[in-house]
Amino acid sequence: GAGVSQTPSNKVTEKGKYVELRCDPISGHTALYWYRQSLGQGPEFLIYFQGTGAADDSGLPNDRFFAVRPEGSVSTLKIQRTERGDSAVYLCASSLTGPSTDTQYFGPGTRLTVL
Amino acid sequence: RKEVEQDPGPFNVPEGATVAFNCTYSNSASQSFFWYRQDCRKEPKLLMSVYSSGNEDGRFTAQLNRASQYISLLIRDSKLSDSATYLCVVRAGNTGKLIFGQGTTLQVKP
Numbered sequence: 001g002a003g004v005s006q007t008p009s010n011k012v013t014e015k016g017k018y019v020e021l022r023c024d025p026i027s028g029h030t031a032l033y034w035y036r037q038s039l040g041q042g043p044e045f046l047i048y049f050q051g052t053g054a055a056d057d058s059g060l061p062n063d064r065f066f067a068v069r070p071e072g073s074v075s076t077l078k079i080q081r082t083e084r085g086d087s088a089v090y091l092c093a094s095s096l097t098g099p100s101t102d103t104q105y106f107g108p109g110t111r112l113t114v115l
Numbered sequence: 116r117k118e119v120e121q122d123p124g125p126f127n128v129p130e131g132a133t134v135a136f137n138c139t140y141s142n143s144a145s146q147s148f149f150w151y152r153q154d155c156r157k158e159p160k161l162l163m164s165v166y167s168s169g170n171e172d173g174r175f176t177a178q179l180n181r182a183s184q185y186i187s188l189l190i191r192d193s194k195l196s197d198s199a200t201y202l203c204v205v206r207a208g209n210t211g212k213l214i215f216g217q218g219t220t221l222q223v224k225p
Contacts, residue, residue, distance in 0.1 A: 033211055040123070042202050042215030043159065056212060091158060095211070104213060106158035 002026065004107030006092050012113045013082055021077045021110045025094030032075050033093040033104060034067055035059075043091055049075060082114045118142055121203050121216035129224055132193045136219045138186045138203030145214075147206040148179055150188050152199050153218065159202055162188075193223045 005024045013019050025032050031050055035043035045059040049069045057067075064082075069075040079086055089109040095102035121138045128134050140148075148165035163170065165177040165186055176189040186203055203216040 031211055033213075035213075035215075040217070042119075042204075042218050043213075045212045045214065048211040050211075056210060059212070103161050104211075106160070108158050 004092055004094050004105055006090075006107040006110050008110060009108065010111045010113075012115065014115050015082060015084060017082050017114075019079050019082060019112065021079075021090050021112070023075045023077070023092030023094075023107060025073065025075070025092070026105060029094035029096050029105075030072065031095040031097065031102065032069060033095075034075070034077050035091040035093065035106075037089045037091055037109070039088075046077070079112075082112075084114050087112055087114045116141060117217070118214045119203055119205055119216035121219050123217050123219060125220040125222055127222045127224060128193055130193055130195060132223075133189065133191045134193055134221060135190075136188045136201055136203075136221075138188075138216055140184050140186070140203075140205045140214075142205070142207050142214075143184065145184075145205040145207050148177075148186050149204040149206075149213075150175075150177055150186075151202040151204055151215075153202055154199050159215075162201070190221075193221075195223050195225060197221060198223045 007022045033048045034046040037043040048056040051072045064080045067077045091109045093104040093106045095104045119140050150162040151159040152162045153159040165179045169178045174191045178187045200218040200220050202218045
């Protein structure tokens with residue numbers, strides 16, 4: 001079946017601009033996660049949704065970052081006033097139900113470059 | 116100090132060699148442990164979960180030492196296709212949050 005998909009695959013923007021990154025989880029998966037991976041580092045947790053609600057947003061670095069999942073399926077990560085330090089690969093993952101037992105399946109990521 | 120620490124390598128080994136990676140974690144409340152594999156410019160994929168009793172999947176063996184907060188991965192009879200970055204991952208409690216190490220790069224040479 002189809003895996004997690006993310007669009008766009010690459011995004012180049014200028015410092016100060018607003019960007020939206022989209023994630024389509026595996027069909028039927030209720031849990032959705034966003035991570036950010038900088039070059040040479042492991043992925044870093046940003047936020048986790050269970051259904052429509054954000055169950056844990058402790059990883060969002062500051063208030064320029066916001067994510068939504070209005071219908072419990074597709075999620076959008078929004079970054080305002082982008083900075084060069086936001087350049088990274090943004091990974092989305094989904095799991096079937098509860099986070100404590102299920103494998104997280106990752107999408108291919110969106111490579112964000114802020115000039 | 117990072118919550119999950121790994122030697123980034125790279126580890127360069129010949130085909131057929133046995134190679135071991137280690138990882139330490141700082142949060143004693145961590146309850147779930149994994150090894151993920153990540154190929155260059157690709158997403159991480161689950162390689163195997165790690166259990167206290169140790170577990171094996173073909174050429175791969177994972178071990179967990181809770182007392183020392185230490186996780187290991189052993190790869191026997193290395194193949195060229197094993198070349199990748201291996202990420203040590205822990206999950207604390209019942210949260211969805213996975214905490215990744217920096218990753219260890221393995222390059223298997225012919």
